[in-house]
Amino acid sequence: MPRGDKSSYTDKQKRQAEHIEDSYEDRGVSKKQAERRAWATVNKESGGGKKSGSGRKKAASKSTAKKSSSKKSGKKGSRK
Numbered sequence: 001m002p003r004g005d006k007s008s009y010t011d012k013q014k015r016q017a018e019h020i021e022d023s024y025e026d027r028g029v030s031k032k033q034a035e036r037r038a039w040a041t042v043n044k045e046s047g048g049g050k051k052s053g054s055g056r057k058k059a060a061s062k063s064t065a066k067k068s069s070s071k072k073s074g075k076k077g078s079r080k
Helices: 011-026 031-046
Strands: none
Touching: 011 031
């Protein structure tokens, strides 16, 4: 399989990459760069192409998709 071949990805992963790519292009990123970033994002979220076999499930960390900020800004200090 040549480098860059997308045949090992599921239809869902391909759709996700397409939407992410469109989003980058809307923000002014070039077509080529948008495609690279989209596939990098899909790989990071899903762990790559199709995986088969039991016990291969990876705990998906979707930290890139949704970030929550639980820290409050400002100094901790005594109130007067």
